[in-house]
Amino acid sequence: MSVPCNLITGALGVGKSTAIRHLLKHHRPKGERWAVLVNEVGAVPVDQAALSVDDNVVVADLPGGCLCCTLGAPFDRTLKRLLRRERPDRLLIEPTGLGHPARILQTLREGPVAASVRLGATITLVDPRQWRSGELADNPAWWDQIELADVLVANKADLAPSGDVAAFMGWAADLFPPKARVEITRHGQLNPEWLSEPCDSGRSPLFPDAHQVAAGDYVQQGAEPVDEGVWRACGRSLGQRSVGWVFAAATVFDRQRLLRTLNELRPAQRLKGVFRTGRDWLLVNADRDGVRAEVCDWRRDSRLEVIGHEDARALEAALLACRRQREKDPV
Numbered sequence: 001m002s003v004p005c006n007l008i009t010g011a012l013g014v015g016k017s018t019a020i021r022h023l024l025k026h027h028r029p030k031g032e033r034w035a036v037l038v039n040e041v042g043a044v045p046v047d048q049a050a051l052s053v054d055d056n057v058v059v060a061d062l063p064g065g066c067l068c069c070t071l072g073a074p075f076d077r078t079l080k081r082l083l084r085r086e087r088p089d090r091l092l093i094e095p096t097g098l099g100h101p102a103r104i105l106q107t108l109r110e111g112p113v114a115a116s117v118r119l120g121a122t123i124t125l126v127d128p129r130q131w132r133s134g135e136l137a138d139n140p141a142w143w144d145q146i147e148l149a150d151v152l153v154a155n156k157a158d159l160a161p162s163g164d165v166a167a168f169m170g171w172a173a174d175l176f177p178p179k180a181r182v183e184i185t186r187h188g189q190l191n192p193e194w195l196s197e198p199c200d201s202g203r204s205p206l207f208p209d210a211h212q213v214a215a216g217d218y219v220q221q222g223a224e225p226v227d228e229g230v231w232r233a234c235g236r237s238l239g240q241r242s243v244g245w246v247f248a249a250a251t252v253f254d255r256q257r258l259l260r261t262l263n264e265l266r267p268a269q270r271l272k273g274v275f276r277t278g279r280d281w282l283l284v285n286a287d288r289d290g291v292r293a294e295v296c297d298w299r300r301d302s303r304l305e306v307i308g309h310e311d312a313r314a315l316e317a318a319l320l321a322c323r324r325q326r327e328k329d330p331v
Helices: 016-026 047-051 072-086 102-110 128-133 140-147 162-173 192-196 255-264 312-320
Strands: 003-010 034-040 057-063 090-094 117-119 123-126 151-154 181-184 224-227 230-237 240-247 270-276 281-287 290-295 302-307
Touching: 003 016, 003 102, 016 034, 016 047, 016 090, 016 123, 034 047, 034 072, 047 057, 047 270, 057 072, 072 102, 102 117, 123 128, 123 140, 128 162, 151 162, 162 181, 230 312, 240 312, 255 270, 255 281, 255 290, 255 312, 302 312
Parallel strands: 003 090, 003 117, 003 123, 034 057, 034 090, 123 151, 151 181
Antiparallel strands: 224 230, 230 240, 240 302, 270 281, 270 302, 281 290
16 A cells, blocks of 8 residues: 655755654644655754654664755665655655755655655645845755645745735736645644645756756765864855764753753754753754744664854854863752
8 A cells, every 4th residue: 555645845955854844733633643754965964963853753864965966876775665664644755955966856756665655745835034135045956846746735824925925926817837835824834735736747847957966066074083072063055064963971061051052053944953951952043034942752872963163163163162061950
């Protein structure tokens, strides 16, 4: 029996992981086992910590590249293994926000797993402010995320001016071929009914050859120790620099100092992490709208992934300064 499958796309920081987490926590039918395959362009995956909400959710990571180009073969292998071992009731796939969905959709329709999945709607999240400002207008992958969407969602509507939302909705309503749905939401609160909309195989990318990885554009360095119980991994892919850190599980951070530090570092395109702050472990997301933190169930280690920040050394020093001296400051 084929597994219902949805692609969830959108630019960096638009709220894809938040939307998937909302579906997993609030709209997964009781007793169903869902699988999520997440592609992160950085070398330190964080979304597994964000999306592992209980034992009936299995999350597979493909970090350090893009599903549609550098990770083509690993994508096929990971997906086949995930479906065979976990036998999920539904599969959600979240590509990196820098990626192009066309080849992923082609693989799901024609590749080794085509007989094992039943494609439903591709759901694309857009921040109306980014659309109105034109800041992503020169990004062909972003335009094709919109072009290939079956369900187009204006997310972060609570943060966008009403005029931006209205203008986007009017523009989206006139797209051809028309979308199955054009919706408005906030905080990534997707309606689970949207998953059941059909996937239109007749949609074609506007820029099918735009997303090509040039020689030397994909570089990843292995994790290296930088202090006791701390490792750093750096990389570059699709024109973006990434840097991530992993901290041993025993490391405890000062919550207020950590959040204040991360708030000061928000020029980065995306900042996502999970930190032990005493009894609680915090899932942290930061973008131009601020720093958001919530308690999560992850207990393996603390970790942070940053895309688009220029001064990794300064960021590292600031993070290390947020650690508590446990023998002097017990928790």
